[in-house]
Amino acid sequence: MSIGDCLENINLPPCVWFEGGDKRNAYASILSGFLFFAGWWTIIDAASVYQGKVEAGYHMCGVFGTLSLIIVNSLSNAQIRGDAYEGGCLGPRGSRVVLFLGFVIGFASVIASCWVLFAGFADSDTKWPGVALFLQNALIFIASIIYKFGRTEDLWA
Template sequence: MSAWVDAFPLLGHVDWENNRNKVAAIGSGVLFFGAVWLMIDTSVSYTPTGHWSNAYFLLTLAGTVAMFMINSVSNNQVTGQAMEESILGTKGARLWMMVAFFLSFASIVASLWIMFAEFVLVQGNIPNWPGLVIFFHSLFIFFASLLYKFGRSEE
């Protein structure tokens, strides 16, 4: 056990290996829910003041599509250890993962761009919180997809 687990006696009794898939799924769901909740809450709060555009929800769409793309390919297909070949094979699975990660990183870069262009570098009394929410939203969806993809163990 790690040293940080020893500080919490209740965590030492949890069988992490047998519950790995459950913990990864719950953690990923909490991150995804938190991201979407932040986005909806900020949208409701800042739309009447004019500091929010509903076009920012395209980042939610791009991040969610990337999350599904990342998790639709098994690790065995990417490494070439799958028992049955798909239509495109290992190269197709790797290309699919590359496009999915490209879309996910593009979502993060776009959120940074929006944050700085619309909220940070603007002169005047503009709130910074919507820009931070846009960035953390994309980051939480990215971490949720990574946790769900690589946190689980496959049989």
């Protein structure tokens, strides 16, 4: 009797996670929303626990990361492909430029938060505010990517 014979009669239920395109859209939305929430929660926690360590200018990284998420996900995939975008002066090329600029803003906010982490908090005793700032921007950037490319089709098309 081999291991293959023992496992022959085991029936596993079908995996609900990968079933259908409409559920994939919902899961991508839920996961990206949770990551966005977790990113802002970490910086709010650090700012409330370590009052005075997180300066007001540090929050601009998160604001620009959020702006990047809005810019990137305001364009539909059909506009980027050129299927549904017929008007305007730039057409699909303009929507691709806007998508690129949105990702540049998001990546710049991650780089700026990394710079603040190493320049402002590497030699101090309390490193959590810098780590929280970096986590906030990294999670917002990942949420933007998951929401943009994790969906099979546009939600409102």
